[in-house]
Amino acid sequence: MPTSLNFITNGKAFFDETGRISLFAARFFREVVKPPLEWRELLKQCYVVGYQSLLLVGVTGFIIGLVFDIQTRPTMIDFGAEGYMPAMVSIAIVREIGPIITALICAGKIGSSIGAELGSMKVTEQIDAMEVSGTNPFKFLVVTRILAVTLMLPLLVIMADTVGLFGAFLVENLKGDVTFSLYFNKVFNNIVFGDLIPSTLKSFFFGFAIGLIGCYKGYNAEKGTAGVGAAANVAVVIASLLLFVLDLIAVLVTDIFYDL
Amino acid sequence: MQTSPQIQANPLIFNEKERGAPLIEIRDLHKAFGNHHVLNGFNMDLFERENLVIVGKSGSGKSVLLKCIVRLEEYDSGSLKVLGSNISELGQDELDRIRSDVGFLFQGSALYDSMTVRENLQFPLRRHADRMRGEDEEKLILSALESVGLAHTLELMPEELSGGMKRRVALARTLILRPKIILYDEPTSGLDPITSKEIIELILKVQHQYDTASLIITHDMDCARVISNRMIILVDGINYGEGTYQELAGSSEPKIRAFFK
Ligand SMILES: Nc1ncnc2c1ncn2[C@@H]1O[C@H](COP(=O)(O)OP(=O)(O)OP(=O)(O)O)[C@@H](O)[C@H]1O
Ligand SMILES: [Mg+2]
Numbered sequence: 044m045p046t047s048l049n050f051i052t053n054g055k056a057f058f059d060e061t062g063r064i065s066l067f068a069a070r071f072f073r074e075v076v077k078p079p080l081e082w083r084e085l086l087k088q089c090y091v092v093g094y095q096s097l098l099l100v101g102v103t104g105f106i107i108g109l110v111f112d113i114q115t116r117p118t119m120i121d122f123g124a125e126g127y128m129p130a131m132v133s134i135a136i137v138r139e140i141g142p143i144i145t146a147l148i149c150a151g152k153i154g155s156s157i158g159a160e161l162g163s164m165k166v167t168e169q170i171d172a173m174e175v176s177g178t179n180p181f182k183f184l185v186v187t188r189i190l191a192v193t194l195m196l197p198l199l200v201i202m203a204d205t206v207g208l209f210g211a212f213l214v215e216n217l218k219g220d221v222t223f224s225l226y227f228n229k230v231f232n233n234i235v236f237g238d239l240i241p242s243t244l245k246s247f248f249f250g251f252a253i254g255l256i257g258c259y260k261g262y263n264a265e266k267g268t269a270g271v272g273a274a275a276n277v278a279v280v281i282a283s284l285l286l287f288v289l290d291l292i293a294v295l296v297t298d299i300f301y302d303l
Numbered sequence: 304m305q306t307s308p309q310i311q312a313n314p315l316i317f318n319e320k321e322r323g324a325p326l327i328e329i330r331d332l333h334k335a336f337g338n339h340h341v342l343n344g345f346n347m348d349l350f351e352r353e354n355l356v357i358v359g360k361s362g363s364g365k366s367v368l369l370k371c372i373v374r375l376e377e378y379d380s381g382s383l384k385v386l387g388s389n390i391s392e393l394g395q396d397e398l399d400r401i402r403s404d405v406g407f408l409f410q411g412s413a414l415y416d417s418m419t420v421r422e423n424l425q426f427p428l429r430r431h432a433d434r435m436r437g438e439d440e441e442k443l444i445l446s447a448l449e450s451v452g453l454a455h456t457l458e459l460m461p462e463e464l465s466g467g468m469k470r471r472v473a474l475a476r477t478l479i480l481r482p483k484i485i486l487y488d489e490p491t492s493g494l495d496p497i498t499s500k501e502i503i504e505l506i507l508k509v510q511h512q513y514d515t516a517s518l519i520i521t522h523d524m525d526c527a528r529v530i531s532n533r534m535i536i537l538v539d540g541i542n543y544g545e546g547t548y549q550e551l552a553g554s555s556e557p558k559i560r561a562f563f564k
Contacts, residue, residue, distance in 0.1 A: 168413040177401075
């Protein structure tokens with residue numbers, strides 16, 4: 044039952060599902076290196092994934108930055124560490140909050156829409172129609188979408204980070220009279236490549252996971268309209284779970300490098 | 304159903320010597336889902352330029368049979384040759400080449416709903432550039448659409464078309480690769496009698512124009528009568544009855560008679 048959620052409670056189903064997802068991922072890597080690439084569709088998907096999520100990710104990033112600053116400020120003032128606010132906010136946003144919040148939003152928006160789109164194409168036999176006309180639907184539909192999400196997510200994360208930092212600046216400026224140049228000076232004195240590179244790298248993996256799960260669920264959707272809904276829904280649940288697992292792994296790996 | 308004389312099926316002569324090697328040859332085909340046996344030793348030949356109609360009850364395995372022919376489903380045992388190649392032994396590239404010679408009209412039309420009619424036709428064409436025979440893409444698209452009488456729908460989206468129009472655009476999309484064989488899965492299901500008749504006329508016209516062989520699945524006996532050169536009755540997973548419409552209509556076998564009530 045590829046679109047059900049019973050794999051969470053059932054051990055055998057869990058390993059079966061993990062195996063099938065791995066095979067799907069392996070097929071992606073086989074097909075992505077086999078020319079020709081469907082450029083036109085790839086660009087279209089980049090546009091869909093990137094541009095159409097811009098506002099949503101921007102607004103969320105801004106609010107998160109704002110809220111985060113408002114909530115941590117009083118504690119920092121108690122400790123007399125008000126001057127460290129920009130440093131703390133920037134590290135929290137760039138290392139963790141920006142990537143994970145953006146990825147979760149995209150799992151909800153992009154993961155479900157890929158799941159639903161491919162699911163309905165599967166159910167109405169459009170994928171079969173591509174297959175029997177001797178064209179390669181995996182390449183046209185799956186490879187392009189996974190690539191698009193993988194490439195666009197890091198960009199969305201960078202944008203969310205920027206907007207989030209700006210949101211935090213507003214609070215600092217209104218409540219603490221910190222000027223724009225002072226704030227961003229402190230921010231950039233504290234963020235180093237050691238923060239940017241791991242968080243960008245992990246954003247690639249987040250994007251890959253969202254694209255992979257959305258495509259896997261849609262491509263293997265079960266017949267009937269219920270199958271489409273299930274594909275979209277389960278795609279979001281699995282992708283979100285997977286994001287946290289990946290995040291944990293990423294943090295553990297980065298931690299090794301910080302210790303060196 | 305009344306049909307004008309010029310759209311009768313090809314008067315095909317069933318002369319063993321003249322019909323040549325079959326385009327599709329199926330021997331003793333078995334297919335089961337779990338322990339639900341759908342096909343139980345099905346046999347069939349499809350010859351050049353003929354219209355072979357398969358009738359069978361709902362759930363008797365007609366769609367499964369068509370899907371086995373293009374390897375959307377794998378069969379369990381038996382042999383299935385399409386255009387001389389054993390379909391289960393082909394690599395992906397050879398399979399794709401055979402598939403581009405076999406048109407498939409789906410029960411629900413299966414138009415790509417995120418693309419315009421033009422893009423629907425472009426899709427297979429661009430990916431089989433060798434099929435364009437040096438001709439202009441635009442011209443091929445227009446002529447395929449003209450042969451189904453829908454040249455004016457070029458820029459419409461599938462959702463803007465009626466059920467009958469969708470079926471016709473799907474046929475144009477199939478025709479654009481000039482297949483040698485067309486498989487029709489219930490071409491008239493879900494359409495009103497008048498539109499059904501138009502589709503039937505179209506299938507016959509297309510067959511005259513492009514010289515294809517057609518395998519048509521239906522449970523519409525009017526459609527079968529007008530369109531078929533030869534019929535197979537699919538019952539219990541085998542080719543239970545075989546012959547022309549008239550021969551089968553005159554049969555005394557109860558399971559065959561049941562279709563002609
Ligand atoms: N993927 C599948 N998994 C399990 N069973 C299937 C599958 N596909 C078809 N079947 C079963 O095979 C049988 C034949 O199905 P098929 O779709 O070929 O029927 P059909 O003759 O085309 O019917 P209809 O006229 O209603 O389209 C049905 O009993 C169906 O339940
Ligand atoms: Mg069917």
